[in-house]
Amino acid sequence: MRFPLPLVIFSILLIFFPLDSFSRRTPFFEILIRSLPISDGGEDIGGEDVGSSSTDAYCNSWMYSVETNNIGTWATIPIICQSFVEDYMNGPRYLSDSKVVASYSLAFAKDVFIGGGKDAWIFDADETLISNLQYYAENGYGSEIFNETKWNEWVVLSAATALPASLELYNDLKSLGFKIMILTGRGEGQRELTQKNLNNAGYSGWEKLILRGEGDGGKTAVMYKSEKRAMLESEGYTIHGSSGDQWSDLSGSPTAKRSFKLPNPMYYIA
């Protein structure tokens, strides 16, 4: 039996330089191996042998998949991305991303013919009009499983602040003549607190503040919000635009004529 010479040489080389050790010395292999698909939590990479730049690249890519809804349902952020999310949320990029979304929203709104008093724009509340960043900063930026008790304690404080770009958009839309509908997943039990918080953050003059009622208990956000959009349409409103940080704020039938997705890498609501 004869073996091709290159194969023989390669086999001998492998004995002295196994691929495993080779890969550790060669950046290209390192990059290739590290870029292989990662499980949803991202735990497979991490630790000392991952440079900060590859963590950053991974977390940017992870966030891209969050924003495009490629991931689908997820419960917590990958633990290796906690400081990435922290930096993003507290840095200029979050504000800039939000501002660009708001500017496209306003550009669309300016082209809408307004008349008859039934031109509606829907806003979600949390992470759309108001920011709960302080709460999430104290609770691991989405790395901890959602705790309803803790969340409700935060809601009582009515301390969520306005997202600057959203407040500006909100006021601009109001001036253009849109009827503002605030459609939130919060329950009727938190109506007063939510109203108070929205006012504290600088919001006023909305047409309706819609919260989950008794009959909305077991519904997914998509189901609940779709039903409320259908209700508004049956009342004669035209829903021109809808702004939300969750796909579940925007998807489901009927949809607004245009939907605008705000960034939120901290949590996912189905």
Ligand SMILES: *[C@@H]1O[C@H](CO)[C@@H](O)[C@H](O)[C@H]1NC(C)=O
């Ligand atoms: C949720 O938070 C409350 C209040 O801080 C705490 O008592 C409770 O143990 C937490 N629940 C879980 C499952 O962590």
